[in-house]
Amino acid sequence: MLVFGTQIHIVTFIFIALEFCMLIFQAARYFYLPQDKYSGWFMTLLILYLLYNITGGLFPDPKIQIPVPVQEMIAYGTGFLLASYFPFYFYKAFDLRSLRWHALFGVPLFLMSPYLVFFVIVYAVNGNLDVDIKYGMIVPFIYAIILLWVIFRAIYRKYQESRDRNKYLEEIAMYCTVTPWLAMTLFGLVEESQLVEVLCTNTGFIIITVIYFWKSAHQARLDYERQRRANMARTHTELFQANCLHFGLTRTEILIVRMLYTGLRNKEAAEKMFVSEETIKKHIQNIFRKTNVKNRSALIHKLQNPHH
Template identity: 55%
Template sequence: MPMLIPGTKMHIVTFSFIMLEFCMFIWQMARYFYRLRDKHRGWYILLLLLLLLYNITNGFFPDPNIPLPVKTQNIIAYGMAFLMVSYFPFYFYKEFDLTALRNHVLYGVPIFLILPYIIFFVIMYSINGELKRDMGYGVILPFAYSLVLLWIVLSAIRKRYQQNRDDHFYAEEISVYFAVLPWVPMTLFAWLEVGQVVETLCANLGFLIITIIFFIKSARRAMQEYLEENAITIGETNPYQFQANCLHFDLTRTEILIIQYIYKGKSNKEIADLMSISENTVKKHLQNVYRKVNVKSRAALIYTLQNHHSTML
């Protein structure tokens, strides 16, 4: 017996994702209006909104009890699915700076994803009312194109992260791969009629991975802005290079401040007094810094942060 919301065809799994994403949408909108120049958050909010609308239409439609023609409900439901799938390439193009996707975003997606939907799911279905047959023809080109696009996206991601293949960016790269994969079978699922729960899990699990990556990258961008605005560096070290290294090793603001005091020759006790924290706390921060930078002494730490060549992704 499927667990449905009373009076609807919506599964409890779909409803749970809708509630979660609605709360996230309100939260992210508040943060966006607080800081309008954050275009990355804007792209993420649009993705969140499309996914929210997809879950709602996927959960409610088609339902003969709703005062809307079933044919119209199907057109809207499949339209939201195609619209969400079509937005993914644009999101990855913008958020991860994958320039190889530009022509696909401008030309490929409209021709191979949106156009088949208009022809088969809107025009043909409106004329003959044979959803199953029109769906069978309508998903062939989009599914084939999604496989091509998957290869292009993965290749672009691999190239994007190539220069940092041996460091912690590798984990982020793998996460992006897993975020892309659930998107591919979405068009095929419509034809296979796999069920609401499978479609919901496929669409939303990929989104959850994207969300984690978004938060990690947002924290990194916030740290980068802090470093740049305050011209953070040590000695005569190039500020850009020092800041790139701090981001590369995931150093926190407190750890960076301690490093600046170390460069000035301060002892742990002196640093503790200057920062109004205990000496043991300073030692713990220093141990974390040594672990992140993979060094065992203050001299090695300073040398690495001054001479390691990192880039800001």
């Protein structure tokens, strides 16, 4: 079932709509939190998914005012571009430094170069796409297998170093989303419908979306907990200050109480204030008298809790 009188299958259109909604949401998040570099890499991934699905769904179509050979070049080009981005995404988003060579040099040599040679230059000369696909997919297919192994090894090696289980599971899940892209190199060799191709290559998008929302929810919980603790600390500080004023403690006495909070002994407090230990003892006695307590534990409890 096609939509809007184009070559786009309804399933492809659904993926395009989902990816577009995710892109809008991600763009808003990125501009709100520009320091979140992960969002930037993920937004680029969404854009490439959109380009791949739109061009792969629309092209080739003789009704479009673009030469069919150019349409074929663009459609295959967006697929190669998306596949080429995966190593760079793992390198940057997950800080897998061992992938640097593949992300910066291996991909241009073994993925983009075959595309330019066979699907642009040779195809423009001979006009025989079947022959170009037959030979142009050999190197990318072999390199795709190598990349899958290299990425998995980089993920496992980092896990061995950091032992961050949550991060490891996230990276493995993302790895599973890109694995079906190995089949992209086979689609050119065998005739498959748009539905089979889009389901295979976009299955990972669902997993990526789940991972993204899980990561966002996890980060939101961490931010909330951090803010809650900060608010509690601020509340305790304000409450402590209010109680000190309520009991009429002087600035010197408040300073001594703060030292008692940290566990300093009388002698250590005297050294910090450059006074005698007897002076500290007299201040503490005055503090006990004003707050009507008999020991340090009772004092700390009284100043940390609301006064009734």
